[in-house]
Amino acid sequence: MNAIISASQLESDLAGENPPVLLDVRWQLSVAKAAGEPPFDGRAAYEAGHLPGAVFVDLDRELAAAPGAGGRHPLPDVAEFGAAMRGAGVSSGRPVIVYDGGQGWAAARAWWLLRWTGHPDVRVLDGGLTSWKGALETATPKPSAEGDFEPAPGAVRLLDADGAAALARSGVLFDARAGERYRGEVEPIDRVGGHIPGAVSAPTTQNVGTDGRFLPAEDLAARFRELGASDGTDVGVYCGSGVSGAHEVLALAVAGIPAALYVGSWSQWSSDPERPVAVGADPQ
Template identity: 45%
Template sequence: MHTLITPADLAALLVVGPAPRILDVRWKLGGPPGRTEFRRGHLPGAVYVDLDTELAGHGEPTDGRHPLPAPDDLQAAARGWGLNDGDTVVVYDDLGNMSSARAWWLLRNAGVRDVRLLDGGLGAWRADGLPVVEGEEPVTPGSVTLGFGALPTLDADAAAALAQDGVLLDARAAERYRGDSEPIDPRAGHIPGAVNAPTGGNLDADGRFLPAAELRARFEALGVRAWPGADAAAGRVGELASAGAPASPVGTTSGAADGDETEAGPDASGGAAAVPDAGFDVGVYCGSGVTAAHEAVALTLAGFAPALYPGSWSQWSNMPDRPVATGDAPGH
């Protein structure tokens, strides 16, 4: 299953067909409205997707800033984008796929068979001299049926345990990880034991994903390993997603990566379960579960099976009983 598509390949697909459903997911924290930018110029046939209202739920601060949308809400939104069963979907933005990766992850988690990121995003499309169009066209609603739970997720308890007994990556910028600055959440720092891996390190100077071998070397240097069972899962995550295979959560940690219901929470002795039994190799979080999806894409390209902590720092920092580490060190 392909994860990326180049501008040239997408342009050819638009000519020879069948045309994929293209989703424009431009969004920036505190930036201009993405829909305004969309109307000024977007890929032919693209539909705008609002990350805040369509790719996230809404709840209490302890749910995080961008909790996962309810399955029925995501299905209604996807039908509004014109998505039908069996469609190929291409997602893009104008910031190295930092926001469109959220759509990729949600649709794969919902069982959509073929979801790809436009490598390099809108910038790469323009750099290749390919056309953009202005305005916004009406969309014929689709009839897609979505599932839920095909990819592994973590709740706060599982993230805390993984940071101590496995590898939990913090995808935020180094200054936020260290606690030097915190522009939006109530506390500064990181989950004790988490390792910093800013998402910018996944891309080259042109905003394209690094080659798989370079990504793998990057994550291995941070301690990520492919565990037996989970190693095969890295290649099977797409199969599970395409089948819409539901996964029973552990806490809310899913065992979908190996297709079995597995426990990754506390074991009978009160300790954390061993990572090799969890059905994934590594956990990822960010500020609110958006750019962590970008890290999940990079890990998938590198051949690892990642689990996403959707609540991320915006949830953790709103829980007064959760410890916080600061500085460059993980701080177990």
């Protein structure tokens, strides 16, 4: 099954016999703001207009645990995640479509978590809310019934720090962040810039076109092959905190390439001064 869905196909599915649950996961990375500029408020954006019937999901509270030793967006408590998903109407026998404002990172995090915990049918709206041409609503819907989804972690591969380090040597480990952060030229958030030794720079922003939609599957497959993901290669991904990396895992899925995610990512790796840091364009 394709991991993404077009707006036109979603419109058709919503009119079908088993319409999908819609999850709105609007979120933006928190970085230094200009003086007086308020932080992005995903719920406020949702309340200003969302897909009809969509339920808001808070990435920082429902798709991640509190920042700490596991990084800035560590895995959520599985029981709490399951309760949040059931409260949003998620059931194992009903498709789920997740979307965000258009960047795709937050939606991909929700997609990955649902896949990791065993949901069989979850897709991301390609292009996010900006691709939707239909009407929006401002009312907050209440699911007609609580869902029955019971998370069962482990359905897709998960890497820890040691596993990511090993994969960088034995397979290919993609760094989904911007190239300047990979090279260590800037680091606006974490303790130090650079990358995991052996990791290959593969910014996830290059997986989409100017309209925010993913490149064709064959183009994505060609890109990843050029970066080292040939047939049979063991592939992993990390980013800053396991959000944009989920988007790269999604792009790899569109290309037909399974990949593991290191959720702790650079925020966890770089917090430990004992772990090595490489800088520059060379994976080393």
